Amino acid sequence: LGPVTAPITLLTDYGYEDEFAGVLRAVIAGIAPAAAVIDLTHGIARHDVIAGAAVLARALPYTPPGVHLAVVDPGVGTERRGITVRTFEGDRLLVGPDNGLLWPALERLGGPAEVADVSRSPVCLEPVSATFHGRDVFAPVAAWLAEGRSMAEIGEPIDPDRLVRLGRREPRIEPGRAVAATVAYADRFGNAVLDLGEPEAARAGLRVGRRVAVEVGGTSHVATYTRTFADVPGDSLLLYLDSYGSLALAVNRGSAAALLGLAGGDEVLLRAE
Amino acid sequence: LGPVTAPITLLTDYGYEDEFAGVLRAVIAGIAPAAAVIDLTHGIARHDVIAGAAVLARALPYTPPGVHLAVVDPGVGTERRGITVRTFEGDRLLVGPDNGLLWPALERLGGPAEVADVSRSPVCLEPVSATFHGRDVFAPVAAWLAEGRSMAEIGEPIDPDRLVRLGRREPRIEPGRAVAATVAYADRFGNAVLDLGEPEAARAGLRVGRRVAVEVGGTSHVATYTRTFADVPGDSLLLYLDSYGSLALAVNRGSAAALLGLAGGDEVLLRAE
Amino acid sequence: LGPVTAPITLLTDYGYEDEFAGVLRAVIAGIAPAAAVIDLTHGIARHDVIAGAAVLARALPYTPPGVHLAVVDPGVGTERRGITVRTFEGDRLLVGPDNGLLWPALERLGGPAEVADVSRSPVCLEPVSATFHGRDVFAPVAAWLAEGRSMAEIGEPIDPDRLVRLGRREPRIEPGRAVAATVAYADRFGNAVLDLGEPEAARAGLRVGRRVAVEVGGTSHVATYTRTFADVPGDSLLLYLDSYGSLALAVNRGSAAALLGLAGGDEVLLRAE
Numbered sequence: 133l134g135p136v137t138a139p140i141t142l143l144t145d146y147g148y149e150d151e152f153a154g155v156l157r158a159v160i161a162g163i164a165p166a167a168a169v170i171d172l173t174h175g176i177a178r179h180d181v182i183a184g185a186a187v188l189a190r191a192l193p194y195t196p197p198g199v200h201l202a203v204v205d206p207g208v209g210t211e212r213r214g215i216t217v218r219t220f221e222g223d224r225l226l227v228g229p230d231n232g233l234l235w236p237a238l239e240r241l242g243g244p245a246e247v248a249d250v251s252r253s254p255v256c257l258e259p260v261s262a263t264f265h266g267r268d269v270f271a272p273v274a275a276w277l278a279e280g281r282s283m284a285e286i287g288e289p290i291d292p293d294r295l296v297r298l299g300r301r302e303p304r305i306e307p308g309r310a311v312a313a314t315v316a317y318a319d320r321f322g323n324a325v326l327d328l329g330e331p332e333a334a335r336a337g338l339r340v341g342r343r344v345a346v347e348v349g350g351t352s353h354v355a356t357y358t359r360t361f362a363d364v365p366g367d368s369l370l371l372y373l374d375s376y377g378s379l380a381l382a383v384n385r386g387s388a389a390a391l392l393g394l395a396g397g398d399e400v401l402l403r404a405e
Numbered sequence: 406l407g408p409v410t411a412p413i414t415l416l417t418d419y420g421y422e423d424e425f426a427g428v429l430r431a432v433i434a435g436i437a438p439a440a441a442v443i444d445l446t447h448g449i450a451r452h453d454v455i456a457g458a459a460v461l462a463r464a465l466p467y468t469p470p471g472v473h474l475a476v477v478d479p480g481v482g483t484e485r486r487g488i489t490v491r492t493f494e495g496d497r498l499l500v501g502p503d504n505g506l507l508w509p510a511l512e513r514l515g516g517p518a519e520v521a522d523v524s525r526s527p528v529c530l531e532p533v534s535a536t537f538h539g540r541d542v543f544a545p546v547a548a549w550l551a552e553g554r555s556m557a558e559i560g561e562p563i564d565p566d567r568l569v570r571l572g573r574r575e576p577r578i579e580p581g582r583a584v585a586a587t588v589a590y591a592d593r594f595g596n597a598v599l600d601l602g603e604p605e606a607a608r609a610g611l612r613v614g615r616r617v618a619v620e621v622g623g624t625s626h627v628a629t630y631t632r633t634f635a636d637v638p639g640d641s642l643l644l645y646l647d648s649y650g651s652l653a654l655a656v657n658r659g660s661a662a663a664l665l666g667l668a669g670g671d672e673v674l675l676r677a678e
Numbered sequence: 679l680g681p682v683t684a685p686i687t688l689l690t691d692y693g694y695e696d697e698f699a700g701v702l703r704a705v706i707a708g709i710a711p712a713a714a715v716i717d718l719t720h721g722i723a724r725h726d727v728i729a730g731a732a733v734l735a736r737a738l739p740y741t742p743p744g745v746h747l748a749v750v751d752p753g754v755g756t757e758r759r760g761i762t763v764r765t766f767e768g769d770r771l772l773v774g775p776d777n778g779l780l781w782p783a784l785e786r787l788g789g790p791a792e793v794a795d796v797s798r799s800p801v802c803l804e805p806v807s808a809t810f811h812g813r814d815v816f817a818p819v820a821a822w823l824a825e826g827r828s829m830a831e832i833g834e835p836i837d838p839d840r841l842v843r844l845g846r847r848e849p850r851i852e853p854g855r856a857v858a859a860t861v862a863y864a865d866r867f868g869n870a871v872l873d874l875g876e877p878e879a880a881r882a883g884l885r886v887g888r889r890v891a892v893e894v895g896g897t898s899h900v901a902t903y904t905r906t907f908a909d910v911p912g913d914s915l916l917l918y919l920d921s922y923g924s925l926a927l928a929v930n931r932g933s934a935a936a937l938l939g940l941a942g943g944d945e946v947l948l949r950a951e
């Protein structure tokens with residue numbers, strides 16, 4: 133990445149109650165003391181690879197180029213690989229389990245240019261535990277990459293086409309009338325982020341300032357498609373373009389996820405009124 | 406602030422589950438990689454401007470002079486301004502929404518010496534989203550200020566007298582007998598911090614070592630006014646001078662907020678016994 | 679510790695909702711701006727000295743040598759001492775209350791080589807509050823030690839033999855048949871970490887791949903002694919060697935602490951089947 137120690141971003145489902153995230157930081161500090169470590173979040177819901185992947189893909193464009201470590205890893209201790217990926221665009225190195233977690237971020241960065249299997253990297257902390265690869269595999273790999281080691285020194289090259297991918301369920305559009313979209317995840321404010329962009333919403337006939345019927349399961353709610361929360365009264369349901377360019381459902385000063393009973397993976401039908 | 410990159414403190418209601426606070430750190434690291442970033446807390450209750458303001462005012466004297474970014478911003482996306490304020494005392498630059506959040510901290514630092522409207526600062530990330538000004542406005546503003554840019558380069562000067570202020574409800578003292586005081590906020594230990602200092606308590610006749618009747622709503626409890634938690638038995642209610650110089654109600658190894666049903670903005674009557 | 683500012687690790691029960699941990703970081707940054715600060719965790723359960731001590735002892739071997747500040751301090755404001763300890767092994771300085779919190783970590787590092795009472799250190803922030811010694815005593819002590827001040831400058835020497843120790847309840851082994859072990863603590867995933875190592879389990883006749891009867895209170899459960907979570911079906915109870923070398927009880931994708939009703943200090947009987 134260059135002559136200077138690269139920054140390292142962290143994203144995990146380790147939470148904050150335990151020392152797991154702290155031990156990642158400690159291992160990195162021991163190997164790459166000059167590396168700036170940027171905690172994106174350790175609050176991804178446990179084992180929720182889909183939510184972790186969505187958050188990583190959304191946050192990465194706002195981070196400085198460097199090493200990006202992500203661990204949401206229900207398959208730790210199995211034969212799933214640990215990988216490092218150099219992206220085609222943006223001079224970034226992603227590190228984590230090969231379970232799809234890195235895939236949406238990679239897609240936004242032109243795909244994988246070069247991949248190494250780091251499961252048995254010479255820089256691993258030995259003995260590698262069966263349950264904490266963040267500490268024993270991914271943190272030392274990330275730290276040594278930040279220090280300038282090459283991917284060839286760190287792992288075994290593998291074919292980029294063999295990476296595990298995370299499928300995106302494409303929105304199904306009824307032109308000028310409706311669109312069925314998937315909830316990517318709900319944030320702690322209860323905003324339900326949809327896997328749906330503004331051009332797709334426009335093709336489905338949804339217009340800012342208009343009302344939208346939101347159908348979830350068997351029930352229907354009415355939302356306003358608006359620019360910002362303050363455009364609607366408190367407790368009102370709204371559809372809006374969120375700050376990362378995805379459409380999202382929210383309740384002004386409330387929780388859309390709670391109101392509609394939504395979680396990641398659920399499908400909602402949005403119908404122009 | 407001088408030739409060296411200034412430290413930046415962060416205080417928000419973004420929580421830890423999502424990547425919002427992490428993205429602030431990432432944007433700052435991209436602009437001001439040498440800036441020390443000090444997370445004061447991201448755990449302010451959602452949209453609780455009063456609690457955020459109290460915590461900021463209490464914590465700031467313990468931070469090194471620099472740039473102090475605070476975001477508790479229920480009005481994001483409305484016409485409320487984003488501001489940068491240079492304090493009269495202490496060589497500090499505060500950055501955040503103009504909704505009163507910064508006001509109690511400013512009052513403790515001699516008031517605002519110079520103010521700039523940064524809502525349309527040339528350093529904003531474009532396009533500025535309607536809902537995440539922390540990322541698009543306040544983080545880049547703070548980072549460039551830490552790098553030494555002047556307030557004139559960052560925003561448009563505005564009259565310091567026009568800042569939104571957060572009123573303090575003055576304690577009402579019945580000399581030698583009682584005082585009615587407001588709860589500023591309750592911390593996670595259930596300690597209810599009062600907007601009340603020791604001299605005011607003394608004027609109301611409250612004395613360390615004595616008992617105090619604590620009246621909340623229609624009910625009355627008995628507390629001991631003491632120096633430290635360990636002076637009373639477990640589960641006992643106590644009034645004490647907290648570590649920031651405010652009087653506070655606590656339960657030794659328990660929660661005063663739960664026992665008394667207190668939240669920020671509530672009024673309690675303390676009567677000397 | 680040498681000519682360069684030493685890194686400082688932090689472990690507390692301050693939580694994340696309030697500014698307490700942030701103020702520690704701020705005080706340190708004001709005194710030792712070049713010190714790398716590594717948050718191990720601030721999520722130790724309130725006042726749980728035993729859990730804090732176990733987590734500190736487990737995490738420390740993964741941190742770079744430096745200053746290690748730990749605060750879980752139910753006796754703050756009483757006559758309990760504040761201490762700094764230089765370890766026999768590893769060139770580390772531990773800072774915290776003398777209530778046993780530091781003891782298990784010290785035991786793993788060869789014991790205390792040199793101890794100073796820092797309760798009335800000249801570097802304390804004056805006036806020292808009765809309730810926030812983390813800010814007023816331990817943070818400035820840690821920061822000045824990181825800057826290279828000697829223990830003699832920071833506090834008064836005391837006899838290492840007089841430190842408060844935290845007793846370990848030794849496992850009681852019935853050779854080839856069973857072992858009674860204590861729960862050190864449960865992590866947020868519900869994994870119950872036992873104060874039991876692999877050699878002791880082997881002496882009790884427990885073998886990887888075999889079943890183990892787990893008796894808690896009056897009830898008995900069946901676990902599999904396995905290498906990793908993925909070796910058993912979802913919802914199954916397992917006994918495994920955790921990533922720090924302790925045996926632990928877990929439920930694959932569930933919570934052993936919830937299933938068995940376990941908390942720190944509880945005793946479990948493990949019987950070979």
